[in-house]
Amino acid sequence: MDEARRWTESADAWQHWAEGMASPADRINGPLLDLAGATPGQAVLDLAAGVGEPSISQADRLRGNGLVVASDLVPAMVNGLSRRAGAHPSPPLPVAADMQALPFASGSFDIVLCRFGLMFVPDTQAALREMRRVLRPGGAAVLAVWGPRLANSLFDRLGRRLTTDYGPAAERLLAPLFRFAEPTDLVAQAELSGFPLVSSQNLVLALSARADHAFWQPTLEMAFSPLVASLTPAQRAGLEDRIAADFAAETDAQDRIALAMSVHLLRLET
Numbered sequence: 001m002d003e004a005r006r007w008t009e010s011a012d013a014w015q016h017w018a019e020g021m022a023s024p025a026d027r028i029n030g031p032l033l034d035l036a037g038a039t040p041g042q043a044v045l046d047l048a049a050g051v052g053e054p055s056i057s058q059a060d061r062l063r064g065n066g067l068v069v070a071s072d073l074v075p076a077m078v079n080g081l082s083r084r085a086g087a088h089p090s091p092p093l094p095v096a097a098d099m100q101a102l103p104f105a106s107g108s109f110d111i112v113l114c115r116f117g118l119m120f121v122p123d124t125q126a127a128l129r130e131m132r133r134v135l136r137p138g139g140a141a142v143l144a145v146w147g148p149r150l151a152n153s154l155f156d157r158l159g160r161r162l163t164t165d166y167g168p169a170a171e172r173l174l175a176p177l178f179r180f181a182e183p184t185d186l187v188a189q190a191e192l193s194g195f196p197l198v199s200s201q202n203l204v205l206a207l208s209a210r211a212d213h214a215f216w217q218p219t220l221e222m223a224f225s226p227l228v229a230s231l232t233p234a235q236r237a238g239l240e241d242r243i244a245a246d247f248a249a250e251t252d253a254q255d256r257i258a259l260a261m262s263v264h265l266l267r268l269e270t
């Protein structure tokens, strides 16, 4: 599926769940923004910003002393970001832009951020070249990509259920998320673009969710929007019953379900 269409169709779900998912999102944003290390007065560009992760947190950290530009390919995401960021004292500046051809002058930014975006871009080299071009000499790009699918249990469990029930459409939505699950490919791409890796870390999070509520609902709607939207209400209800039953089988003695997340953080410097 065309990425612009996928994310346009997903934008309502992303906006709907943004505040509910802000706390788990912060578990990733914290280390990502620490690795980026933007300081007061600096200019930061967030690429594939969706509805504001991590640009809203970055803007909160800078407290108006500096500039945060939040850009995304899809206008519906940018609009959602604007609505959400309006509640913050120093909101990021929203811009619709394809990260393969950015509308910014060379050397405009101190830091580029990209959280779970690069894997959806057809031309990785073009995106890396653009990141490097818009950074000033000595600037840095910090990227977050998903680790292996089996180490990201919520995606994996939902993906298995949807594939069993609806065939390869679910796999086609899930596969791009794990394009850089083994980061050696991304490291090689960065080296090829003359924008070498300086440091990386694997963030492994052990989470747990209460078994008696549908903790999987945001991920179902955000990651699989086009598929879920094509279901009738009866099909959707049946799917949700089967997902609940899948997870019920994993409930521990404290009525909780263990969930794992694995994320690679990479810092590239000009």
Ligand SMILES: C[S@@+](CC[C@H](N)C(=O)[O-])C[C@H]1O[C@@H](n2cnc3c(N)ncnc32)[C@H](O)[C@@H]1O
Binding pocket: 003, 007, 008, 047, 048, 049, 050, 051, 052, 053, 054, 071, 072, 073, 074, 077, 097, 098, 099, 100, 114, 115, 116, 117, 120, 121, 122
């Ligand atoms: C998984 S979401 C990540 C959003 C946000 N960074 C986050 O972590 O919550 C992927 C985002 O990449 C955007 N995207 C896909 N291709 C893009 C491109 N070529 N240029 C800019 N953004 C793109 C999509 O519109 C979508 O908002």
